[in-house]
Amino acid sequence: MVTATNAADAFRAALVADVIVCDLTSAEMAGGEFLAQLQQLHTRVGRTVPIIAVVPAGTRSARVRAAGFRSFLIKPVDGDELRTAVLERLRE
Numbered sequence: 001m002v003t004a005t006n007a008a009d010a011f012r013a014a015l016v017a018d019v020i021v022c023d024l025t026s027a028e029m030a031g032g033e034f035l036a037q038l039q040q041l042h043t044r045v046g047r048t049v050p051i052i053a054v055v056p057a058g059t060r061s062a063r064v065r066a067a068g069f070r071s072f073l074i075k076p077v078d079g080d081e082l083r084t085a086v087l088e089r090l091r092e
Helices: 007-014 031-045 061-066 079-091
Strands: 020-023 051-055 071-074
Touching: 007 020, 007 031, 020 031, 031 051, 051 079, 071 079
Parallel strands: 020 051, 051 071
Antiparallel strands: none
């Protein structure tokens, strides 16, 4: 497991990660912007990694999906729920 505390670290980690869990409430970069840059990075290196968005309660699923995320979890995230989501993405 690799943990990133900023966007630059997240992009470096994305090069070796099997699944990315992304908190969309980051103050540094909007979730949609992060996803777009991550997809560009993956296109350049020929790699696709499943991404799970973590969103605040009350966020509409349509908004998360419109940003390009296929999977999302609502805060506070339960450990079992996170584990299940990661395992599902790894099976894709």
